[in-house]
Amino acid sequence: MADRKAARPTKDWYSVSVDTLRGWALLLTIIVLLVASYFGYRLWERRSLEREAAQVLEETADLFQRLQNEKRAASFGKELNAAHESFDQARNRFLAKEFRQSLSDGLRSRGVLLHILDSLALPSGASQANFLSVQGEVEYRRGEGGEWEEARSRLPLRPGDYVRTSGSGSAEIMFTDGTLYTVRPNTQFIVSAGRSAPGRPAEQTIQMEYGWVDLNTTQNSSQVRTPGAVAEVRKDSEAFVAFDKDSNRGRFGAYRGGMELAAKGGMKQEVNELQQVVQTGDLLSAPSALPGRPELLEPAHQLSLDMNRQRTLVLAWEPVTGASRYKLEVSRNNLFVDNVVQDPSRAKTRATLSLRGEGTFLWRVAALGGDGMQGPWSPAREFRVSALSAESGERDKTPPKLDLDDVKSYGSIFIVDGRSEPGSRIEVNGEQVKVAADGSFTKTVQLNKEGWSFIEIKAYDTSGNVAVQNRRVFVENP
Numbered sequence: 001m002a003d004r005k006a007a008r009p010t011k012d013w014y015s016v017s018v019d020t021l022r023g024w025a026l027l028l029t030i031i032v033l034l035v036a037s038y039f040g041y042r043l044w045e046r047r048s049l050e051r052e053a054a055q056v057l058e059e060t061a062d063l064f065q066r067l068q069n070e071k072r073a074a075s076f077g078k079e080l081n082a083a084h085e086s087f088d089q090a091r092n093r094f095l096a097k098e099f100r101q102s103l104s105d106g107l108r109s110r111g112v113l114l115h116i117l118d119s120l121a122l123p124s125g126a127s128q129a130n131f132l133s134v135q136g137e138v139e140y141r142r143g144e145g146g147e148w149e150e151a152r153s154r155l156p157l158r159p160g161d162y163v164r165t166s167g168s169g170s171a172e173i174m175f176t177d178g179t180l181y182t183v184r185p186n187t188q189f190i191v192s193a194g195r196s197a198p199g200r201p202a203e204q205t206i207q208m209e210y211g212w213v214d215l216n217t218t219q220n221s222s223q224v225r226t227p228g229a230v231a232e233v234r235k236d237s238e239a240f241v242a243f244d245k246d247s248n249r250g251r252f253g254a255y256r257g258g259m260e261l262a263a264k265g266g267m268k269q270e271v272n273e274l275q276q277v278v279q280t281g282d283l284l285s286a287p288s289a290l291p292g293r294p295e296l297l298e299p300a301h302q303l304s305l306d307m308n309r310q311r312t313l314v315l316a317w318e319p320v321t322g323a324s325r326y327k328l329e330v331s332r333n334n335l336f337v338d339n340v341v342q343d344p345s346r347a348k349t350r351a352t353l354s355l356r357g358e359g360t361f362l363w364r365v366a367a368l369g370g371d372g373m374q375g376p377w378s379p380a381r382e383f384r385v386s387a388l389s390a391e392s393g394e395r396d397k398t399p400p401k402l403d404l405d406d407v408k409s410y411g412s413i414f415i416v417d418g419r420s421e422p423g424s425r426i427e428v429n430g431e432q433v434k435v436a437a438d439g440s441f442t443k444t445v446q447l448n449k450e451g452w453s454f455i456e457i458k459a460y461d462t463s464g465n466v467a468v469q470n471r472r473v474f475v476e477n478p
Helices: 002-007 018-068 071-095 099-121
Strands: 129-135 138-141 162-165 170-175 180-183 187-195 203-216 222-225 229-233 238-244 249-256 259-263 268-271 275-280 296-298 303-306 312-317 323-331 341-346 350-354 359-369 374-377 381-386 402-404 408-410 413-420 425-428 431-433 440-446 451-460 466-475
Touching: 018 071, 018 099, 018 413, 018 440, 071 099, 099 129, 099 170, 099 413, 129 138, 162 170, 229 238, 229 249, 249 259, 249 268, 249 374, 259 275, 268 275, 296 359, 312 323, 312 359, 341 350, 402 451, 402 466, 413 425, 413 451, 413 466, 425 440, 431 440
Parallel strands: 203 222, 303 381
Antiparallel strands: 129 170, 138 162, 162 187, 170 180, 180 203, 187 203, 203 238, 222 229, 229 259, 238 249, 249 275, 259 268, 296 312, 312 350, 323 341, 323 359, 359 374, 359 381, 402 413, 408 413, 413 440, 425 431, 425 451, 451 466
């Protein structure tokens, strides 16, 4: 019996049904399509950033060319060095195919150069900073005796000027050394004269009365004074400072780099990357850890959607180590004021949005630690929504609005500022322009032919309608 069992042959093959093979083939096809779609989105996003970075580098190079022929620009040596440093870094990162970082450095360099050109146009000389973008109710005041006035893009600020935002207002302000401040709602501060020491560049300073500011420094440090403490933010840092005047309580944190903090009573504390210190009266807490920055997964940047074919959109991001929950914001503007979605406490790393209106939207995510402390926001991503008319099945035929500010002239270079509907495409002299989520845009144009000329601005909405404006300008080559 044992011999009979031993002699029984073993199977070295298995039968598989045709249906099973088809199922595996279908599953494999789906996986391949998902992987291909993911990498396709990544490639499309990368090429979009490459185009944006290349455009900003070209505009910045034109501004450098203009300033080379401007004799008075020699008085802005420190600012020009800062712009050159950011520009060189932007070009190197572009060659290394680090397009997102290249775009950031290029925008910083361009902002400093535009500030110099604006300052040269002022009869009273140099300013300390400029408004880059304004959203909602933002005001400024010239010194103690001035009147509060509405702030606007490219407006210069001088030492002694006040800035304040309402509960629905926010602004970006660029200082001469390239330090970028983002002023959050319900904030007020004073622009101070830059402090300097022998052999060291001047340090940008603000005196903060209340509110919250985020700041990014470059090659120089920056000082933020509150009624309770002084923060010396190191160069190449990303940080925040908040102060509540009712409780005399401050919060000081670093997302990148760090700062040295000194309380009014003399107590000192060092704040390093992803740390936060709380100031209460004359006391400073020990540094606490902040969660890291989330990485967004889907959808890809600048995805376009048709509401007639897709009614929902899934937002997804990578989990952050040590995070217990997440904050999610979706807005129509890059300063995230009056948000469409404001979710302050989300456990999952995915969210499904219902698409209810057309336009261009930005979204971002921040991680919250177990103690409730918030880490840095992710870089924002953009998506666009359009739809056919529900009644007729045809797109509307109304041209988009197109509002232009006065075109600023610097010899042969012109700065075009304006605003159209969110989601619109803007062209200036046939060249497409980067448009913010709220529809605002800025474009640098160089014209070579001397004498009178025209600049043509076109706005296309999501239905293909176009609005056109022409501005007559006088070109004067140096």
